[in-house]
Amino acid sequence: MKVGLGQIKYETGKVKKNLKKIQKFIFKAKKEEVDLLVFPELSLTGYSLKSHLISKVALRLDDPIIESLKEESKDISLVVGLVEESKTYDFYNTALYLEKGEIKHLHRKIYLPNYGIFEEKKYFSSGKEVKAFETSYGRMGVLVCADSWHPVLPYILALDGAFIFINVVASYSKGLGKKISTRYAWERLNKFYAQVFSCYVVFVNTVGADGENSFWGGSTVIKPGGRTLVKADYCKEQLATAYIDLKRVRYYKNVLPEFKEEKIDLVIRELKRIKKDKLKNVSFKHFNKPFKRKNFEKKAYLP
Template sequence: MPRLALLQSKGFATKDEAFAHHETLIRKAAENGANIVVTQELFLTPYFCTVENPEFFDLADPLPGPLTDRLGQIARECGVVLVSSLFEHRGPGLYHNTATIHDANGVLLGLYRKSHIPQDPAFEEKFYFTPGDTGWPVWDTKFGKIGVLICWDQWYPEAARLMALGGAQVLVYPTAIGWLPEEKPELGDAQHCAWETVQRGHAVANGCYLAAVNRTGTEGETEFWGRSFVANPYGELVAKASTENEEILYHDLDFQKVEDFRRIWPFFRDRRIDAYGDLVKRWRA
């Protein structure tokens, strides 16, 4: 069974510090038997989207490029599938929130660009990121078929379903979500409950594993709530990290359980694909 490792970490002041720290975590995870390693969202930078500042565009990297070459070398040396969440400079004035997927031989399989872009107080992502145009690829890696989505994508059952229909056995979500001080006393528990519950529902509805890896620590006024987790096809929490601590969260993925679940809960078989046309409309009056 492939072992999944989620790297729940704090942010760092510089990209060099963040890269060195995460290289250490990736190598440690591999030494502990990990086959698939996933970073949190935008792991090389602080979560800069709390404000609109044009200078932060300088944090972006061309993808593919020297950065993906370095990540591929680490993946090859460690023999792991590596999912890395990065800030992409695609072209003049064009930027994306992008995940790269390296296979265990270090080959860059491709990119997933975040499709759903939020705009909330302290999450000013529409200023920085163009909505993704990569569609819903599923990566057939050495250690399983992986669907990669990013943070705000977590709330959309359509995205999870399309990845599952592409054959994904596990959905992974690099994430940066937390509490604001004015909301936490009244809404903090409810917000976390909603976040975790909707994703556990995706696991059940699609008969697959689901893993969300979040930041921890406080940046500015945002307290990232950590609590990275893995849910099995029944939606059960089979691994969960703490709120405050940096940690590597491990879980062994039994993909036979995915197939077994899909046989006895045949949601894909019973879909009414002839009756869902209104889903592609903005509103159904």
């Protein structure tokens, strides 16, 4: 399978403009015989949305714009991000997997950040499920940005048989100290999941300025074992491509068989115990010490 990383710069609130750019990338990807083309988080609407824009850019799943993308997916599989409006007028940060003219799968972002510049929890409802799904190219799972920072979700996808993790994000160029720490953190995280779960990780970020935010790009495909297959430019629009071969998954699952030994019953039992105990025995006394940010910046690079 040939996968394409549609690292685009979008405009907040300009759905039709963003759609035209997506269609241009689709046209180019078809010429390059790409099988699956993945776009970033909220690629149809832009990320830096405020309350007055959410309802204006939100799309129902039967919207003509979605129908046009379903039509495109007859020739090429697609992953696109949008603000989805449900039948009950809830808004979700959603990623759609489109294939053969239909919506094969949708993932509603579960973990909505609500700190710093992030205000998603104010505007969006949280997704309620995460599961792997079958495609023409193997079993996959989709996550949206912050979902990947909660290891239980990739863990569930791996248990559910996903061989390819698709992670669509809007990661901005900011960090602690002088470095773009989000970039380094994401790169380590993607390689970790590829190695531990013996899977491919397809990571697609947006790029350029969007309102007050600037995004760093660096979209990538990591193969089982943790090595990089392809990486898009930093801070530049690009269609990057790579070939995914599930024989590599088979090879690494035999070379590194630890995950096959996963004891699901034990995990379920212990999670139930933890939920019941409500962390009664956990002490947080060490968090009460004074926080010295200057020293912290020198030692840590966090997302």
